[in-house]
Amino acid sequence: MKITNALVNVCSPGRNFVTLKIETDDGIYGLGDATLNGREMAVVSYLTEHVIPCLIGRDPFQTEDIWQYLYRGAYWRRGPVTMAAIAAVDVSLWDIKGKALRTPVYNxxxxxxxxxxxxxxxxxxxxxxxxxxxxxxxxxxxxxxxxxxxxxxxxxxxxxxxxxxxxxxxxxxxxxxxxxxxxxxxxxxxxxxxxxxxxxxxxxxxxxxxxxxxxxxxxxxxxxxxxxxxxxxxxxxxxxxxxxxxxxxxxxxxxxxxxxxxxxxxxxxxxxxxxxxxxxxxxxxxxxxxxxxxxxxxxxxxxxxxxxxxxxxxxxxxxxxxxxxxxxxxxxxxxxxxxxxxxxxxxxxxxxxxxxxxxxxxxxxxAPGLGVDIDESLASKYPYQRAYLPINRKLDGTLTDW
Structure with missing residues (x-):
């Protein structure tokens, strides 16, 4: 089995979500969540520009090696954008594993x-x-x-x-x-x-x-x-x-x-x-x-x-x-x-x-895999809308942790 394609879906059914869909030559696909509240489009760019091109042709069962490749191979490690992108790939691959083996991921x-x-x-x-x-x-x-x-x-x-x-x-x-x-x-x-x-x-x-x-x-x-x-x-x-x-x-x-x-x-x-x-x-x-x-x-x-x-x-x-x-x-x-x-x-x-x-x-x-799907046609009716988390200030106006 090989990865043939990967797509990013951004929708907003009440709030914004970033979804990665990885497809294989066996017709099995997996889904991963890449949502980073208030910084969604940063992860979209990271995935589409830097991660997805590196996935095509790889064996989706090699989750450990692909994880290390995306983490260590980038040199610039850690951080919420990088790790949300890696997570979306990793969860998608485990979803594919479960579906291919016809068993829930917990097994x-x-x-x-x-x-x-x-x-x-x-x-x-x-x-x-x-x-x-x-x-x-x-x-x-x-x-x-x-x-x-x-x-x-x-x-x-x-x-x-x-x-x-x-x-x-x-x-x-x-x-x-x-x-x-x-x-x-x-x-x-x-x-x-x-x-x-x-x-x-x-x-x-x-x-x-x-x-x-x-x-x-x-x-x-x-x-x-x-x-x-x-x-x-x-x-x-x-x-x-x-x-x-x-x-x-x-x-x-x-x-x-x-x-x-x-x-x-x-x-x-x-x-x-x-x-x-x-x-x-x-x-x-x-x-x-x-x-x-x-x-x-x-x-x-x-x-x-x-x-x-x-x-x-x-x-x-x-x-x-x-x-x-x-x-x-x-x-x-x-x-x-x-x-x-x-x-x-x-x-x-x-x-x-x-x-x-x-x-x-x-x-x-x-259900095999994660047991979650995405209705892409319905998702398209809820386009992305810019949104932010609040800012918090003390009573005297000093910016503090929200």
Whole structure:
């Protein structure tokens, strides 16, 4: 079997997605997600100008060699654009393998380590009361784990809380919007949110929270300590990860479990965090960490240090990546939990899939390969629209982490 062609599809059924389709001389094709929220067209250019010409004529079963060729052969390694492009190729090739061998991808990764993949939903509200109600709504839907975010008194908007009644989607059409932020107001408010949630639902539901890289290490340590009575499943992305030693300070001051890594691209981004056991969950995603081939290496390394996975799974990743994450999560031994933001009806129509949700768990299905396809005719009705993630400033106007 040889690769004969590769095509990039950019569509926007509610939000932008970049899809790579690799075709073979046996008539089998594979799909990979190359979406990079707010920088989609950079990956498109990388794929079309630099990667696809190198794939034609290669054996799609040689996933390790092709991965190394694209990573080491370029000399300029790592980075979100490069790794998203490599991931799209890698996932496409594993999809081809599964289809050619007539088996789901999880069987190629070692088979099932569990029957279902525990997932968490996103609950939110402009007030604590609305957020508590939304947690209850998701519990009624069958979720066993819920991430909770709420508006902060004194701030017009904050991460994780949608504007109006629509589903939360951070990417916005046009140029980046700007919002205001105060760590002081947030730190006073957030423990009250989780106190109210525990009072309403007790200890049975797993609770998670995302700080979204906005705190200093000592601020995050304070928040983690204040949240300890409410037994969170994890506190996500408490600080920016560029200064990894900051997690050491955080770890020394709180027993609240820590998760990070959705913006990581390689094992080297997480190397010290894992081996020094400064985190409990590594959240690197299939699409931003080079696909199955590299993410499996990250998970295996993490397993040595009792660090579990919690792959990023927001709606800025297409159903192709959701399917890939579910195949990965059901196969590896040190799986922790999987983020689940349901896609819009338009997105699900463009990307028909075999995976499903039931009673707090998701299942990848038994279709060969990933079990996801793309309706290219329907996708063409949703052309790309420029969109950006927001910009965040402190109350005095200083640019800070969004």
């Amino acid at each position: 190629l990764l070692g088979g099932k380590s569990r029957e279902g993949v525990l997932v968490y939903a996103h609950a939110h509200g402009s007030t604590v009361e609305e957020a508590v109600d939304d947690v209850g709504r998701h519990v009624e839907l069958g979720y066993l784990a819920v991430r909770a975010q709420s508006g902060v008194p004194g701030l017009e908007s904050t991460y994780g809380v949608p504007k109006g009644t629509q589903a939360y989607e951070p990417a916005e059409r046009g140029l980046p919007s700007e919002s205001r932020w105060s760590s002081e107001l947030y730190l006073r408010h957030t423990p009250r949110l989780f106190q109210k949630i525990r009072e309403a639902f007790g200890e049975d539901v797993h609770l998670l929270h995302d700080c979204h890289h906005r705190l200093t290490p000592i601020e995050a340590a304070r928040l983690g300590k204040d949240l300890e009575p409410f037994h969170l499943f994890w506190m996500e992305d408490p600080i920016p990860a560029e200064l990894q030693v900051g997690f050491k300070l955080l770890r020394e001051h709180t027993t609240t479990p820590i998760a990070t890594g959705e913006v990581f691209n390689t094992i080297w981004d997480a190397h010290d965090l894992i081996r020094r056991q400064w985190i409990d969950y590594i959240r690197t995603s299939v699409v931003h960490a080079g696909g199955f081939t590299h993410l499996k290496k990250i998970a295996d390394f993490a397993a040595i240090y009792n660090v579990r996975t919690g792959c990023h799974g927001a709606t800025d990743l297409s159903p192709i990546t959701m399917a890939a994450a579910l195949h990965f999560g059901i196969a590896i031994h040190n799986f922790g939990i999987q983020e689940h933001m349901p896609h819009s009806a338009e997105t699900d129509e463009v990307f028909p899939h075999a995976y499903r949700f039931d009673a707090g768990y998701m299942y990848p299905g038994d």
